[in-house]
Amino acid sequence: MEYVLIIISAVFVNNIVLTRFLGICPFLGVSNKFSNAFGMSGGVLFVMTLATVVTYLINQYVLAPLGLGFLQTVIYILVIAALVQMVEIVLKKVSPALYRALGVYLPLITTNCTILGVAILVIQNNMNLAESIVFAIANGLGFSFALVLFAGLREQMALSDIPEGLKGAPIALITAGLLSMAFMGFAGIVK
């Protein structure tokens, strides 16, 4: 039950993109096509889960016992960068098909703040390993959900008549604002 609550909270109530404001860059950047949105979502979900598990273990067994908590930011970002690189190499070898689908998105994921954000949130909220994994997967799903919804909206928007001054980034942000407003309807489902 607890895990179900974590999932509902991360996907709908505290959606990582629309209410926590993490990962806005890829949210705006790769949402102009449905297929790109799917590729990016897959990459983020995969890397986020892996990165959260690895950084959790490093924090638990290396940083915390040695009192090196202040190195958290430096170590985490290095681990994430190395992990993304490794995933890229392994995927290329093991599953060329998946690599073709996710390949171009992987380098972008290193500087995606959702990954580092979730890794830090897990530590801040004192979650255990199982909760951390569920939290990471749920946030990956939340990111995917928002991104795919938004990509669908933007594909429709390509055909509509937009005032000159609002073309490009402004109209995308207004759409995101409306989507965020819709998500506010979920507030209160979970405390």
Place this chain on the structure above:
Amino acid sequence: MNQAQNFLKGILKENPVLILILGTCPTLAVTSSAQNGLGMGLAATFVLLCSNAVIAAIKDLVPDKVRIPIYIVVIAAFVTIVDLVMAAYTPALHKTLGIFIPLIVVNCIILGRAEAFAARNDVLSSVVDGAGMGVGFTLALTVLGAIREALGSGAVFGQKFLAGDGILLFVLPPGAFICFAFMIAAVNALNRAMAAKGKR
């Protein structure tokens, strides 16, 4: 390009937030009040100044292939300094900005300037560039924070000028997106008008 132009380009012509649309996450997340925007802006400016200076100084020693990880470590070191200093001296602000302080590491403005400017220019120009971009970022965040605070709670920098509650929506997440959208549109219009004037 002289240093004055180098400094000024970050403020309007190449404003990192409003023109290049970089660093949108902290821009949207922390601007629920002018004070938070200012605090975030100053923290990022400090990191940007220091990292630009260090990266411009070490650029000839860094092998090309591993430059990005090295730049990120330099940036992360300064972010940790800011994080600890803010926790010690401005605990309230540190608490409000929360997770967005460590996330300055992945703020694309900072890595972007390192890669696009500091890695190709001398230390002095890089510091000036960092200062200009930092001021541009801080200004954008403070103005956006002030607008949202004014509409949302009828106050600026905590100074109430309207009785009553204001429009709550503007302090909540949707208000951030919508205010930011209109701010970008306004700056685009301003830049276009200035360009048209320059041509004539």
